[in-house]
Amino acid sequence: MQPFNLRPDQLAEEMLDYSRKLGKGCQNLMNAEKIDTGVTPKVEVYAEDKLRLYRYEAPADVVQNSVPTLIVYALVNRPYMTDLQENRSTVANLLAAGQDVYLIDWGYPDEADRSLTMDDYINGYMDRCVDVIRKRHKLKKINILGICQGGSFSLCYTSLHPDKVENLITMVTPVDFKTPDNMLSAWAQDIDIDMMIDTIGNVPGELLNWTFLSLKPFSLTGQKYLSMVDVLEDEDKLKNFLRMEKWIFDSPDQAGETFRQFIKDFYQNNGFLNGDVQIGGRTIDLKNITCPVLNIYAEQDHLVPPDASRALRDLTGTKDYTELSFPGGHIGIYVSGKAQKQVPPAIGKWLDERT
Amino acid sequence: MSDSTFWNEDWMKTQQKYWENWSEMSRKAMGLEKPAKSPLESAMEHWWQGVAPGTTDFNQDFMNKMMAQSKSFFRMAESYYQNAGESQSWLDAANRTINDLQQMFSGSLENLFSGAENAGDDALHKMMAFWEMPFDNWQRMVSSLSLVPGDLLRNMPHNDGMERFLSAPGLGYMREEEGQYKQLMQRAVTYQRALTEYMRFFSNLGMLSANRLREKVQQLVDDGKQIDSARGLYDLWVSSSEEVYGEQVMTPEYAQIHGKLVNALMAMKQKLSHLVDESLGGLNMPTRRELRTLQDRLQESRREYKALKAEMALLKEQMLELRKPVPEKSKSSQASTAAKKPAKKKVSKKKVATKGGKS
Numbered sequence: 001m002q003p004f005n006l007r008p009d010q011l012a013e014e015m016l017d018y019s020r021k022l023g024k025g026c027q028n029l030m031n032a033e034k035i036d037t038g039v040t041p042k043v044e045v046y047a048e049d050k051l052r053l054y055r056y057e058a059p060a061d062v063v064q065n066s067v068p069t070l071i072v073y074a075l076v077n078r079p080y081m082t083d084l085q086e087n088r089s090t091v092a093n094l095l096a097a098g099q100d101v102y103l104i105d106w107g108y109p110d111e112a113d114r115s116l117t118m119d120d121y122i123n124g125y126m127d128r129c130v131d132v133i134r135k136r137h138k139l140k141k142i143n144i145l146g147i148c149q150g151g152s153f154s155l156c157y158t159s160l161h162p163d164k165v166e167n168l169i170t171m172v173t174p175v176d177f178k179t180p181d182n183m184l185s186a187w188a189q190d191i192d193i194d195m196m197i198d199t200i201g202n203v204p205g206e207l208l209n210w211t212f213l214s215l216k217p218f219s220l221t222g223q224k225y226l227s228m229v230d231v232l233e234d235e236d237k238l239k240n241f242l243r244m245e246k247w248i249f250d251s252p253d254q255a256g257e258t259f260r261q262f263i264k265d266f267y268q269n270n271g272f273l274n275g276d277v278q279i280g281g282r283t284i285d286l287k288n289i290t291c292p293v294l295n296i297y298a299e300q301d302h303l304v305p306p307d308a309s310r311a312l313r314d315l316t317g318t319k320d321y322t323e324l325s326f327p328g329g330h331i332g333i334y335v336s337g338k339a340q341k342q343v344p345p346a347i348g349k350w351l352d353e354r355t
Numbered sequence: 356m357s358d359s360t361f362w363n364e365d366w367m368k369t370q371q372k373y374w375e376n377w378s379e380m381s382r383k384a385m386g387l388e389k390p391a392k393s394p395l396e397s398a399m400e401h402w403w404q405g406v407a408p409g410t411t412d413f414n415q416d417f418m419n420k421m422m423a424q425s426k427s428f429f430r431m432a433e434s435y436y437q438n439a440g441e442s443q444s445w446l447d448a449a450n451r452t453i454n455d456l457q458q459m460f461s462g463s464l465e466n467l468f469s470g471a472e473n474a475g476d477d478a479l480h481k482m483m484a485f486w487e488m489p490f491d492n493w494q495r496m497v498s499s500l501s502l503v504p505g506d507l508l509r510n511m512p513h514n515d516g517m518e519r520f521l522s523a524p525g526l527g528y529m530r531e532e533e534g535q536y537k538q539l540m541q542r543a544v545t546y547q548r549a550l551t552e553y554m555r556f557f558s559n560l561g562m563l564s565a566n567r568l569r570e571k572v573q574q575l576v577d578d579g580k581q582i583d584s585a586r587g588l589y590d591l592w593v594s595s596s597e598e599v600y601g602e603q604v605m606t607p608e609y610a611q612i613h614g615k616l617v618n619a620l621m622a623m624k625q626k627l628s629h630l631v632d633e634s635l636g637g638l639n640m641p642t643r644r645e646l647r648t649l650q651d652r653l654q655e656s657r658r659e660y661k662a663l664k665a666e667m668a669l670l671k672e673q674m675l676e677l678r679k680p681v682p683e684k685s686k687s688s689q690a691s692t693a694a695k696k697p698a699k700k701k702v703s704k705k706k707v708a709t710k711g712g713k714s
Contacts, residue, residue: 002581003572003575003576004435004448004582004588005583006435006582006583006588011585014584014585015429015432018428022421112650112653114647115654115655120654120658124658128665183601186604186609186610187610189610189614190610190613190618192618192621195618195625196617196618199621199628200621201647216597217600218596219597222424225423225424226421226424226425226586
């Protein structure tokens with residue numbers, strides 16, 4: 001049998017169909033209104049420098065867990081990924097699962113924020129947000145849900161402040177930064193990070209975009225746009241795509257000193273495993289984490305491979321450790337329909353069983 | 356928008372032209388003459404040039420990406436179409452198409468590295484957009500980091516003669532300044548060399564991808580499966596390339612090439628910043644170095660200020676706690692306890708006194 005069954009008339013028809021869709025799609029694209037993101041109503045409860053702490057409004061008919069959950073997102077990209085649109089919102093589904101949800105928005109650091117260190121972020125901003133929530137709810141401890149780099153920050157925080165964390169959830173969080181399948185880590189090993197930060201100060205979002213797109217350049221910067229022709233005709237699908245596109249390229253610059261420490265201590269020296277990371281003059285020892293831990297990872301994660309997350313299993317001091325795997329990728333875990341049905345309800349159930 | 360003549364007429368004209376092109380291609384493929392080079396691509400480019408000015412920046416960028424991919428897609432379909440018309444068997448057609456893909460990539464790179472006139476940008480821009488992605492992404496990123504467009508540094512001469520010239524010591528009154536500029540040039544040359552090495556790595560990858568595509572086509576034959584659309588062929592091509600790319604960029608060799616490229620860019624930019632600072636200092640203007648010193652000091656002060664503020668808040672809370680009137684009930688229960696157990700009170704006092712003494 002021949003591997004190709006491409007007749008000339010068939011090819012011409014396919015190309016014509018493609019052009020037809022493209023023409024109609026362009027019309028839709030030009031008529032597309034402003035892309036809205038972050039759909040669940042929220043109120044700002046605390047502000048410091050560029051940081052904002054939000055509390056999401058829960059549906060009136062849902063009984064809320066008495067212990068609130070603070071979402072700590074990565075410094076890379078924007079946290080509205082957790083609340084992208086009505087039918088794709090981890091936040092909305094956590095609220096529906098009876099959780100009282102707070103979220104830290106780190107903002108867009110500029111050159112004046114270059115000297116912010118991991119100590120400033122973790123023992124400063126993050127700790128003050130936790131204190132604000134504890135005070136509002138008159139609680140000694142709250143739940144923390146750390147996502148990606150925010151998960152690594154949450155691990156550091158819980159190790160340093162175990163008395164303030166009731167339950168810890170880590171989502172797609174890198175713990176072992178040197179698993180053999182970690183492409184980002186492989187690339188980071190030969191970079192002279194000191195020279196980079198001394199030279200450019202903050203790390204531009206463009207540099208991060210380039211790095212992430214370079215992980216799968218042909219799919220992420222090519223095939224994706226060809227596939228788009230199929231959804232251009234559908235206004236809703238087009239909007240969904242544009243929302244995602246906006247998020248992907250909405251990359252804040254990274255405060256230079258924090259980036260320097262994060263890459264050196266974690267990507268180059270695998271700090272959680274080596275146990276030699278110092279933040280604010282104190283050593284990060286994951287054995288200090290004795291609260292219940294739920295570790296969620298994505299099975300097809302190309303940014304944080306499953307093994308990089310699963311390494312947490314043997315490192316903490318908790319007796320209550322749970323793992324939850326999701327059959328999807330790093331982004332799909334927040335936005336796919338399947339994830340919406342599985343992940344937030346599982347988090348809600350796990351938290352309710354422990355509070 | 357939808358009522359404009361563009362949508363009602365121009366688009367249809369483009370479509371008509373498109374059909375004509377296909378008919379022409381069919382005629383030529385069946386007949387004797389060679390079809391014109393990428394007529395569909397030209398038609399699409401013409402159409403997009405008319406539309407682009409009316410779009411927003413965000414949409415334009417998005418559409419540019421889509422157009423680039425569409426052009427690659429069309430070129431690939433055309434390539435297959437021509438080869439199918441000229442070949443006696445599917446194997447021959449498939450091999451010719453794969454060879455075309457490979458040549459389009461490595462041929463452009465050969466031009467690029469041959470030092471021919473108008474090589475470099477021209478060659479790369481004519482190269483299939485598909486293969487240009489890794490470089491294109493890099494150039495965009497470089498442009499965002501420097502005063503000059505990323506493309507500008509791509510074609511700098513970097514031969515031995517240039518290096519010998521740059522390593523010659525400076526002379527006379529301006530020797531220090533001359534030395535600084537020579538260092539900048541040396542770093543630019545090092546960057547150019549690193550970029551060349553980076554691009555060569557991808558040239559090799561193009562050939563490996565073509566071989567992988569060939570293997571995948573053979574696998575289809577073995578499995579008794581067929582590709583029945585140009586899109587199917589394109590997807591197979593993407594997956595072949597992505598697979599090979601994924602394997603190659605995980606090698607220590609690539610990590611080194613990547614590291615060298617980033618480090619060379621940073622070294623060059625560092626020298627440039629230093630020279631800019633020197634010039635600004637000469638003009639009695641604030642420099643980046645001074646600004647950073649101020650930022651560091653300011654951040655240190657803010658850290659101290661925030662720590663003191665937190666300490667004050669804590670002390671204030673403790674004071675308020677101490678000032679709180681003791682509830683009557685508690686007072687009376689304390690009094691009755693004291694009356695009932697006078698001996699224990701004495702012990703307690705002693706303990707407090709001991710603790711107080713230690714502190």
